[in-house]
Amino acid sequence: MNVVAANRLQVPISGLDVQAYTIPTDGPEADGTLAWDSTTIVVVHAYAQTGHTEELAGIGYTYTDAVAADLIESTLMPVVIGMDALAPQRAAVAMDRVVRNLGRPGVASMAISAVDLALWDLKARLLDMPLYAVLGAVRDQLAIYGSGGFTSYTNTELAAQLAGWAAQGIGAVKMKVGSDPAADRDRVAIAREAIGPNVELMVDANGAYNVKQALALTERFVEDAQICWLEEPVSSEDTGGMAFVRNHVPAGVDVAAGEYGFDLGHFHGLLDAGAVDVLQADVTRCGGITGLLRLAGVCAAHQIDLSLHCAPGAHLHPGLGLERFKHLEYFHDHVRLERMLFDGVVEPTGGFLAPDPARPGNGLALRREEADPYAV
């Protein structure tokens, strides 16, 4: 029986459980400033009693170090249990306060994000509604772009991956640059050749270039391959450098950053400096759905679009409610993990992701027998 039918106005959160899983990548992965061979996901279930024996669970997750699971158990769980599952924002405020002396950005923010996502999902399941309907949707589907193109790939692997997304009808693809700037002009030209003339090509340097290098290379990327997106050409901590690049790249190239936004201060810093044409955010980092809703207001005030970073399964439902929405990053590594670990993952159609309205909450369920071998 759902909460509305039971006519209950408050439902206490009865428990949380958390587990980290570390899963090897399907090959070496690298971008302009980092290389990795495994990915850790921290999965939270939040519970509420709906009857004498029946219990409902919401699910949330973040991609971070397993230490976030310890933080959730030691610090967030005690403040969240007993709070009202129908008011996730209130739990979010309590979680923000309890980590004050730990530092809100970074691991604490990712831990809060995973719990917040689980609580919003729990609320939707208590109401027996899809999460997008609880949040309120302004669109039916989300445009995605294929993302991978790691600098660890051979040119053949790079071309095959990007061409694969183009063949699926995905209208834009993104590749990594910056590990070896001398090789980037050729790699970007190979990518354009692989996807043909009608698919948008985006590049992400993950902060690897300096300002002059970024400007010189972007001219070449536009000339050879008509790129339309330049992500973190320089470190997103260097908001002045980002703004300089933004103001000097050819028209038609959107400069973007924001994936390391853990709190509104980071986003404010980027916007205040005029550092970006499109802001990025990650619901598994920025404070969960509660944090994303706060940021949605900031984007509306600044008349700037938001592009959602990675973790497609976590972004699908809240993304449908964003008025200033650009696209969602369909990231190779996370797509693979989410398909492996969860039931209810939706597949793209013609470059869009749409939720299954028949599944309550975010529609996801952990496949425990698949996940258990990777438990940390």
Ligand SMILES: [Mg+2]
């Ligand atoms: Mg990026």
